Amino acid sequence: MRRLALPPGLHLPPAAALVSLVIGGTLSGAGGGMLIAALLGLVGDGEELLSFLIPGVLVVSTGVLALALGTNGTRSTASLRPYVGFLAVALGWTSAAVAGSIPLLLAGTFTNPIDAFFEAMSGFTTTGATLLEDFDQPDVVFWWRSLMQYLGGIGIVVLVVAIAPVSGTGLQKAFYAEVSGVTAERLTPRIIDTAKILAGLYGALSAAALAAYLLAGLGPFDALNHAMTTVATGGFSPEPNSIGGFDSTGVEVVAIVFMLLAGVNFAFYWRAIKGGGLMPQLAEVRTYLIIVAVMIIAITASVMAADDVGNFANSLRASAFSVTTIMTGTGYVTADFDGWNNFARIAILFLMFTGACAGSTAGGMKVIRISLLLKAAGQELDRQLRPTAVQVLRMGGRTFSEQVRRAVLSFFLLYTIVFVLGSIAMGATGVDLVTAISGASSTLNIVGPGLGEIGATDSFTGIPEGGRVVGAFLMLTGRLEVFTVVALLAPIFRMRPKLP
Amino acid sequence: MLRGQPLGPTRSEVRAFLIILAAASGAVSISLLLTDDAGGLAEALRDAVFTVVSISSTTGCTTADFDLWGGFAESVILALMVVGGCAGSTAGGMKVIRVVLIGRSALQELRRQSEPRAVTVLRMGDQIFPEAVKSAVLGFFVIYVAVFALGVALVTGFGADEVTAISSVLATINVIGPGLGDVGASENFGAIADGGIVTLTALMLIGRLEIFTLLVLPIALYDRIKRR
Numbered sequence: 194m195r196r197l198a199l200p201p202g203l204h205l206p207p208a209a210a211l212v213s214l215v216i217g218g219t220l221s222g223a224g225g226g227m228l229i230a231a232l233l234g235l236v237g238d239g240e241e242l243l244s245f246l247i248p249g250v251l252v253v254s255t256g257v258l259a260l261a262l263g264t265n266g267t268r269s270t271a272s273l274r275p276y277v278g279f280l281a282v283a284l285g286w287t288s289a290a291v292a293g294s295i296p297l298l299l300a301g302t303f304t305n306p307i308d309a310f311f312e313a314m315s316g317f318t319t320t321g322a323t324l325l326e327d328f329d330q331p332d333v334v335f336w337w338r339s340l341m342q343y344l345g346g347i348g349i350v351v352l353v354v355a356i357a358p359v360s361g362t363g364l365q366k367a368f369y370a371e372v373s374g375v376t377a378e379r380l381t382p383r384i385i386d387t388a389k390i391l392a393g394l395y396g397a398l399s400a401a402a403l404a405a406y407l408l409a410g411l412g413p414f415d416a417l418n419h420a421m422t423t424v425a426t427g428g429f430s431p432e433p434n435s436i437g438g439f440d441s442t443g444v445e446v447v448a449i450v451f452m453l454l455a456g457v458n459f460a461f462y463w464r465a466i467k468g469g470g471l472m473p474q475l476a477e478v479r480t481y482l483i484i485v486a487v488m489i490i491a492i493t494a495s496v497m498a499a500d501d502v503g504n505f506a507n508s509l510r511a512s513a514f515s516v517t518t519i520m521t522g523t524g525y526v527t528a529d530f531d532g533w534n535n536f537a538r539i540a541i542l543f544l545m546f547t548g549a550c551a552g553s554t555a556g557g558m559k560v561i562r563i564s565l566l567l568k569a570a571g572q573e574l575d576r577q578l579r580p581t582a583v584q585v586l587r588m589g590g591r592t593f594s595e596q597v598r599r600a601v602l603s604f605f606l607l608y609t610i611v612f613v614l615g616s617i618a619m620g621a622t623g624v625d626l627v628t629a630i631s632g633a634s635s636t637l638n639i640v641g642p643g644l645g646e647i648g649a650t651d652s653f654t655g656i657p658e659g660g661r662v663v664g665a666f667l668m669l670t671g672r673l674e675v676f677t678v679v680a681l682l683a684p685i686f687r688m689r690p691k692l693p
Numbered sequence: 694m695l696r697g698q699p700l701g702p703t704r705s706e707v708r709a710f711l712i713i714l715a716a717a718s719g720a721v722s723i724s725l726l727l728t729d730d731a732g733g734l735a736e737a738l739r740d741a742v743f744t745v746v747s748i749s750s751t752t753g754c755t756t757a758d759f760d761l762w763g764g765f766a767e768s769v770i771l772a773l774m775v776v777g778g779c780a781g782s783t784a785g786g787m788k789v790i791r792v793v794l795i796g797r798s799a800l801q802e803l804r805r806q807s808e809p810r811a812v813t814v815l816r817m818g819d820q821i822f823p824e825a826v827k828s829a830v831l832g833f834f835v836i837y838v839a840v841f842a843l844g845v846a847l848v849t850g851f852g853a854d855e856v857t858a859i860s861s862v863l864a865t866i867n868v869i870g871p872g873l874g875d876v877g878a879s880e881n882f883g884a885i886a887d888g889g890i891v892t893l894t895a896l897m898l899i900g901r902l903e904i905f906t907l908l909v910l911p912i913a914l915y916d917r918i919k920r921r
Binding site: 274495534535536538539540542543566567569570572573574575576577578598599600602603605606607609610613616617619620621623624625626627628629630644676679680683 | 724763764765766767768769772795796798799800802803804808828829831832833834835836838839842845846849850852853854855856858859873905908909912913916
């Protein structure tokens, strides 16, 4: 990166430099996105462009300045404590959401800053939970919603697959990249090369999705918006009724296919293209697809038995879409699964937690962690019978170290604790139990729709303001794989007097 | 205690249990005061404390219908069901000592990640818990959740709504008694279909025997068959 000419006195210590670098990067991206949204809006109805141009320019400038400050700082990031990496990433995402809410407020889409912040956070974390009620918005607003998710999607993939596996930086720990079974190898020796590859894959997938949506009959505006939010597994839609509003089997099939594709580890695609061995990720992909297939069958059967949707074709269509959208954490809606039989609703709730493959844009705990967890737990059970046997965690031809086993178990622990506390917090804002639980689940697993007051065809407007703040926090926590945010808060526990 | 011996980790567990009871009672009382129109502080406290203690000790006696208490109180009660009482008592649930160990393991892992070179040790009071114990407790937790998930899937499959399913599974696996919804404090389990009743009966047994005991049997059987 070219160093901008800054006064020689402006020299940041390494920790601040890293934080500045990351925030600068995210703000530059966010600001650039605003400008692109304005450009796209210009091609469209041309309304409210200034609301995006002005913040866009300001945010980009701030971002570039922060980048310059960051690169002017000392280079020895290897000696930084992991805590700094966590802080950088968390602040980066939060600053993107703050910046992202500004044009939404200026354009009048939202009047409450908290609502705008929620929507922006839902955008960048690719959750897709929306507070938008009036869908009669200028084109540029919809472009911005889609772009936030698009940027958020590639951002997280680059972070997890490109940056985190490289040892020596604090960011590695932030995503447990090497220790939780999530993408363990680098694609190329240099981060920037890996990032370029991932961006290329992302772009190719988006282009294919765009073409497919156009072929399925969507106009260019809808096709491009949905291509962006599908590949990002985000779920924002310019349609008030989401994809269900098109009432088209063709569009739904395209969505299903590309949601599934977006839920696969991007490193897997790279290996497939390079012709290298597919093994490390193949096991996860296989399990992922098996779970999808089994759940579609199970839910179709239950929906037919309870006669929720109608004949076989409709049931299959509705359940296939619902399973895919929930598991990949996209959050598009066709059928109102909130009105289905309770087995289907509970299954959908569980699917939110399962998630798709690691190293993709999806949310949830990720299939590989679930597999490792069940295996590790099974071994503990085995140990009851054979206490002295040496148990090795093995899956799909890969051996996982003791460190990985411990990390996956701890991850599950933290995840559950955050979920329980999140549900209680949601409940405290005044909603009923089902809404609280599904609200916490939908945000922590960055899915979008939930059950109860935030059911499939509702938006998050049923949640009071306190709940929106909790939701935004859970979205950030979930997107950053829980650990980052929790680790930031952990020092609080050390400052308390020793527990009994 | 009666024999004058040092109390060790049991003291920590008891203390944690009492803290949980106090905190939950306080939280639920406040929630009742804020949401209930009738009844003052005395009544809110009375209902809250009785319910919290009854649920935490997994006794299951009810005075008030806590099914009407709103999302916050209900989720606190569900959480209390999971925690249960202390180990070595007649109570059910995951047991306070496991919950404390799990909480401390989580903090320990966080510390290990933030300070990779720090030496961390899992301890309660003056007793140190080795890695093997920690692994076992975490493994127990995973299996507990898996059994819970399976139980809920089965009970909803047999027709219950999700609040009833979740709370009935928790009420049985933690050997408590009353739940929420159709199995709420003022109801009985009659509303659940036969298939659900069978599931819940199995869960009561599994929960009472601390899960591993029962689940280990199929593995032992499988080993036997394999060795033949």
